[in-house]
Amino acid sequence: MTxxxxxxxxxxxxxxxxxxRPWARRIVDFEAWQGAIDLLxxxxxxxxxxxxxxxxxxxxxxxxxxALRDGENTTVVVITLPLEGLSYPAVxxxxxxxxxLERSIADLFGLVALGAEDMRPWLDHGRWPVNHPLSEAxxxxxxxxxxxxxxxxxxxxxxxxxxxxxxxxxxEPGHFRFHANGEAVVRLETRLGYVHKGIExxxxxxxxxxxxxxxxxxxxxxxxxxxxxxARACEAACDVEAPPRAVWLRAVMAEMERLANHLGDFxxxxxxxxxxxxxxxxxxxxxxVLRAAHKAFGHRLMMDCIIPGGVAHDLGKEGMAxxxxxxxxxxxxxxxxxxxYDDTPxxxxxxxxxxxxxxxxxxxxxxxxxxxxxxxxxxxxxxxxGYAPYDELDFDVPLEIDGDVHCRLMVRVAEIRExxxxxxxxxxxxxxxxxxxxxPAQEGEGMALVEGFRGEILVWVxxxxxxxxxxxxxxxxxxxxxxLLEACIDGNIVADFPLCNKSFNCSYSGSDL
Amino acid sequence: MTPILKxxxxxxxxxxxxxxxxxxxxxxxxxxxxxASAKVKLGRSLVIREIDAGSCNxxxxxxxxxxxxxxxxxxxxxxxxxxxxxxxxxxxxxPVARNMxxxxxxxYDATPGPKWVVAMGDCAIDGGCFKGGYACLDGxxxxxxxxxxxxxxxxxxxxxxxxxxALLETVR
Numbered sequence: 164m165t166x167x168x169x170x171x172x173x174x175x176x177x178x179x180x181x182x183x184r185p186w187a188r189r190i191v192d193f194e195a196w197q198g199a200i201d202l203l204x205x206x207x208x209x210x211x212x213x214x215x216x217x218x219x220x221x222x223x224x225x226x227x228x229x230a231l232r233d234g235e236n237t238t239v240v241v242i243t244l245p246l247e248g249l250s251y252p253a254v255x256x257x258x259x260x261x262x263x264l265e266r267s268i269a270d271l272f273g274l275v276a277l278g279a280e281d282m283r284p285w286l287d288h289g290r291w292p293v294n295h296p297l298s299e300a301x302x303x304x305x306x307x308x309x310x311x312x313x314x315x316x317x318x319x320x321x322x323x324x325x326x327x328x329x330x331x332x333x334x335e336p337g338h339f340r341f342h343a344n345g346e347a348v349v350r351l352e353t354r355l356g357y358v359h360k361g362i363e364x365x366x367x368x369x370x371x372x373x374x375x376x377x378x379x380x381x382x383x384x385x386x387x388x389x390x391x392x393x394a395r396a397c398e399a400a401c402d403v404e405a406p407p408r409a410v411w412l413r414a415v416m417a418e419m420e421r422l423a424n425h426l427g428d429f430x431x432x433x434x435x436x437x438x439x440x441x442x443x444x445x446x447x448x449x450x451x452v453l454r455a456a457h458k459a460f461g462h463r464l465m466m467d468c469i470i471p472g473g474v475a476h477d478l479g480k481e482g483m484a485x486x487x488x489x490x491x492x493x494x495x496x497x498x499x500x501x502x503x504y505d506d507t508p509x510x511x512x513x514x515x516x517x518x519x520x521x522x523x524x525x526x527x528x529x530x531x532x533x534x535x536x537x538x539x540x541x542x543x544x545x546x547x548x549g550y551a552p553y554d555e556l557d558f559d560v561p562l563e564i565d566g567d568v569h570c571r572l573m574v575r576v577a578e579i580r581e582x583x584x585x586x587x588x589x590x591x592x593x594x595x596x597x598x599x600x601x602x603p604a605q606e607g608e609g610m611a612l613v614e615g616f617r618g619e620i621l622v623w624v625x626x627x628x629x630x631x632x633x634x635x636x637x638x639x640x641x642x643x644x645x646x647l648l649e650a651c652i653d654g655n656i657v658a659d660f661p662l663c664n665k666s667f668n669c670s671y672s673g674s675d676l
Numbered sequence: 677m678t679p680i681l682k683x684x685x686x687x688x689x690x691x692x693x694x695x696x697x698x699x700x701x702x703x704x705x706x707x708x709x710x711x712a713s714a715k716v717k718l719g720r721s722l723v724i725r726e727i728d729a730g731s732c733n734x735x736x737x738x739x740x741x742x743x744x745x746x747x748x749x750x751x752x753x754x755x756x757x758x759x760x761x762x763x764x765x766x767x768x769x770x771p772v773a774r775n776m777x778x779x780x781x782x783x784y785d786a787t788p789g790p791k792w793v794v795a796m797g798d799c800a801i802d803g804g805c806f807k808g809g810y811a812c813l814d815g816x817x818x819x820x821x822x823x824x825x826x827x828x829x830x831x832x833x834x835x836x837x838x839x840x841x842a843l844l845e846t847v848r
Contacts, residue, residue, distance in 0.1 A: 290774040296810045307778070328779045331758035333726045333739050336776060357775045358730045361811030376805055383734025383830070427740070440683070446744035447693055453741070463832065464734055503679035672732045675773075 170202045170231075174240065183608040184399040186548075188228070188241040196244040196252055199229075203257040207234050209542070210258035210529040210643075211612070212621045214636040215268045217298070218245055225274055225298070227251050229261075230610065230621065237548045241610065241623075246274070253279035260528035260643040263674075271297040271363070284308055286356040286675065296364055315342035315350040324657065328357045335671035339660075346656040351649045358675040366635045371397050371471040371602065374632045378622065379466055381637050382673030387413075387420040388615030389637060390469035392622040395550065397471035400609030400626050401602040407594040409473035410551045415486070415589045416456075416465045416474075417613070422493070422582040423452040424616040425575040428668050432572055433504065435661045436513035444500055448493050455489035458482055473599030478590075486590055494583050501576050514569040518651040518663035521566060529643045532618020534667060537574045538566035544612040544619035558585060566651075568666040604630030617641065617670060639673030694748045721753040722840065725763035725787065729780045729819075730773030730812060734830040735797045739767070741833045754840060760787040765840075766820070769830075771799040771812040777819050784820040792823040794839065801825045 173195060180188040191199070203210070211230035218224045226245045232238065244251055253276035255262035265276035266285035273295040275282075289308035293300045315321055321342050328336035338354040362381055366374045378393040379386040391413050398405060405413070430445025453463040459482030460468045468476045478486075504510060522539040524530075531542050543560045545553040561577030563570035610623045618640025625633040648667045652660055677685070726739055739756075742749040749755070757763050760783045772780060784793070795816040798804035803814030816822050826839045 288775045290777070291810050292774075293810050300810070328776065329727055329760075329783050333736055333756060335728050335731070335733055335736065336779065357779070358728065358770065358773050359775055359811050360730055360771060360773055360806045361809035362806070364811075365806060365809045380732040380734070380805060380829075383732035384737055386732075386734065427737075440680075443745050444683070446741070447746060450741060450744050450746050464737065464830070466734070466829065499679060499683060503683060506679045670733065672730075 170199060170206060170208060171238070171240070173198050173202065174242065180241075180243065180608065182400075182606060183241065183610075184402060186239040186241060186610060188243055188608065190243045190245065193244065193252070196242065199231075199242055200252060200254055200257055203231075203254070207526070208232065209234055209526075210254065210260055211239070211619075212623070212636065212638040213254060213261050213264040213268070214623065214638075215272045215274055215297075216625070216634040225249070225272060227268070227274065228623070229254060230623070232548070234542070234547075239548055239610075239612070249273060250275040250277050252277050255279050255281075258527065258529060260530070260646065263642060263646075264638075267676075271295060273298055283311060286359045288356055296361060310354055312340050312354070313350065313352050317344065317349065319344055321349055337671050341657060341660075343657055346658070348652050348655055348657055348660070351652045351660075353645055353649060355645070355671060356675050358672045360672075360676065362637070362676045363635065366632050369632050371626070371630060371632070374635060375470055376467055378635070378637055379469075381676065382617075382639055382641075382670040383464065383466075384424055384670070385420070385615040385617060385620065385639075385673065386464050386466045387416045387469060388613050388620050389622070390467070391417055392611045392613035392620045393624070393635075393637070394469050394471045394473075395611035395613065396609040396622040396624045397602060397626065398609065399611060400607030400624055401605060402607070403472065403600055403602055404551075405473045406597045406600050408477075408596045409598050409600075411589050411593050412474045412476075412478055412598075413469050414552050415478065415586060415593075416460065416468055417615075418582040418585045418589065419452055419456055419486075420465065421616040422579060422586070423449050423456070425579045425582070426452065426493075426497070428665070429500070429572060429575050429579070431668075432514070432568065432662065432665045433510060435665045436510055438507065438510050441500060441503065441510075444496065448496050448500075451489050451492055455482075455485045458485040470599070472602045473597070475598075477598055478593070483590060486586065490583055490586060497579055497583075504572070504576075511569065513659070513662060514572060514666075515567060516565075517568045517659050518655060518666060519565065519567045520647050520651045522564075524647055524650055525566075528646050530618070530640075530647055532615075532640050532644065533571055533574045533578070534644050534647060535618070536561060537563045537570035539564040542619070544614040548612060550611070550613070552589070556585075556588065568662055571666040602630065604628065615640065617668065617673075618644065637676070639670055639676075641669040641671075641674040644669045645674065693745050694751070695746050721755070722765060723755055723757045723763050724765045724767050725757050725760045725783065726767045726769070727780055727783055728769050729776045729800070729816065730770030730806075731797065731799070732770075735769035735800075738830045738833055738836065739769075739796075742836060747833050747837070749837070752837075760784075763787050763791070765792050765794060767794045767796055768816045768820075768822075769796045769800055771803040771806040771814055772816055772819055774811055774813060777813055780816075780819050793820050794824045794826060795822045796826045796831060796836070798827055798829045801827060804829065 270287035324341040327338040342350040379390040426449040430442035433441035621638040
């Protein structure tokens with residue numbers, strides 16, 4: 164009997180939440196939660212997310228949910244622990260990716276993860292006018308917290324380099340604290356939360372359409388993937404499927420978003436290795452994708468084009484022609500750039516062997532996306548657990564094993580080619596029919612996993628009888644990628660940090676919420 | 677021929693991809709005006725420091741696009757600086773997350789005068805879809821004085837250029 168089955172066997176005795184779709188949600192007791200954690204220590208289940216909400220029967224009491232996926236047979240399961248008090252056993256001891264989620268739950272709800280290694284506030288910088296905004300939301304005096312950065316100690320002299328929250332480039336804000344010995348980085352610690360907008364609180368009580376707009380702005384570069392995941396979660400909660408044309412159009416948009424972002428990242432990484440010509444050409448190609456998106460779907464980033472129940476914008480003949488023309492041009496232009504990259508030793512010298520991320524860490528932190536696939540961890544939500552229309556198709560999920568900046572670029576290169584091919588298949592095979600299907604106003608809980616350009620996005624929703632959001636938890640892939648950035652920079656030189664950082668391209672807004 | 681030579685030869689033979697101004701009447705008109713008034717005010721250049729005060733990062737994508745060879749913002753004498761000490765203009769995105777308010781104020785204070793502030797995007801103007809929460813201040817003008825407001829979610833690169841001109845006219 165494998166460990167996998169042990170976990171499912173442990174959970175089988177516990178009641179199912181009947182309105183939770185498409186995967187099972189089991190309501191467990193304290194012992195079983197602890198038992199599940201113990202089993203995680205010796206099994207290969209992926210940790211997908213951890214979130215809290217008030218109990219339905221008693222709003223004064225809370226419950227925590229943990230989502231897990233069996234890496235082998237695509238089983239996804241949600242485990243719920245109703246709490247008597249204000250604490251629950253920490254998951255971060257066995258799945259360290261959970262640590263920042265636990266710290267956020269402490270900030271937002273006042274719930275304590277027992278046994279967690281790090282209890283410092285995360286999202287809460289002491290600058291909100293309320294305490295625990297998602298529970299009692301008690302008014303308080305604003306006194307910014309001092310943040311106790313981890314210390315690095317050594318017999319050799321170390322110095323600190325504080326960077327941010329306002330950075331030198333046009334990027335999002337966050338604070339990086341380097342401990343360095345001359346040029347070599349000894350420790351990097353990130354402090355985030357600067358762009359926390361309180362999106363989870365803002366979503367509560369909103370209609371699905373209003374909430375979809377907010378979810379599409381959790382991380383603007385992944386607006387399609389977020390709206391896609393949210394729509395699928397709502398449809399699961401209402402037990403409705405989007406019409407076939409909408410399903411295919413969503414995939415066209417998702418691949419165009421992936422294509423545009425990967426092109427931008429490819430150019431930007433090369434630019435951070437002082438190879439500006441690549442950025443100029445890659446950004447020109449990216450602009451062509453955005454303009455085609457604008458012509459085809461009415462918005463350059465395709466914001467608010469995917470809605471619960473279907474899509475808000477049809478693809479007409481003119482739009483189709485634009486996409487086809489873009490595809491030809493980008494395919495031709497990109498191959499030239501890929502050749503140029505291969506043919507430039509001075510560039511390869513910067514990327515090969517820089518910022519190595521190990522597969523074992525990627526697994527422990529539940530890391531997905533390009534970063535995982537560049538480290539030999541083959542996961543892609545389009546394939547596992549899979550969703551329409553990808554589950555009807557064969558497509559490549561590229562894999563590299565060395566985990567350095569070069570491998571992350573190579574995965575992107577392969578995915579650009581794959582996305583171009585997928586866009587062609589989706590537009591060629593586009594079924595006809597309606598664009599939306601109405602969602603009944605009914606109570607329900609739904610969850611969805613969608614592969615964005617950065618990695619898998621999880622969205623979980625609870626909808627009330629009037630079709631409004633009671634609780635929504637969107638989990639960005641960056642939650643489990645930021646910690647690996649800290650790890651991969653160890654022993655590299657400070658000057659290679661921008662290169663490593665860009666090759667990760669984590670979202671600040673997505674994980675600050 | 678090596679890939680880099682092919683690329684350079686193509687650029688030489690075909691010319692730059694930067695869109696010729698006459699075809700983009702709107703942009704050409706902008707370029708002319710920016711050129712004329714910028715010369716008078718700012719010695720033909722305008723230096724911008726961008727600050728993300730809680731944006732979803734979509735605005736940043738469109739600011740990046742301004743630098744691509746098709747828009748090539750630098751031909752107008754406008755460029756982005758790494759430090760507020762070198763800036764004439766602060767281009768601020770996001771509804772101003774409370775966690776970013778002090779950083780925004782300090783960046784403003786670090787910018788030498790004369791200086792102007794542009795609030796970019798619906799949420800920078802009044803909080804937009806993030807309005808009314810506990811974590812945002814609902815608008816850049818709650819923290820620093822704003823001279824130009826650029827609506828949109830996010831505003832397109834063309835909108836951005838158009839409004840940088842409006843800024844120059846405002847300060848004339």
